[in-house]
Amino acid sequence: MTSLLPPITMPQLSGGRERAASLLAPIRARLRGASVRIDCRDLVAGTSSFADELVSIVLVQGGADLLVIEHAGNDFATFIRDASIDHGVSECVRFS
Secondary structure (H helix, E strand, C coil): CCEECCCEECCCEECCHHHHHHHHHHHHHHCCCEEEEEECCCCCEECHHHHHHHHHHHHHHCCCCEEEEECCCHHHHHHHHHHHHHCCCHHHEEEC
């Protein structure tokens, strides 16, 4: 059974792998089999490295069933989409 974790709110400026790891640290041990929601409504600028690390930690390393990206702008959504394709997990990403 998939567990639904509380949504994670993206900060306005989200860049770098370390920042992604820090944002996800509180839920990292609970990712396996979970559905993870990322709320991007406050995001002003996000980088491709941040998106790549987010996808890697949640889906590849963490084993979550689903990554839902909410309210993402076109640029950040493209970074997430590209990262999910690169990691072979695009079927596990949804946008709303």
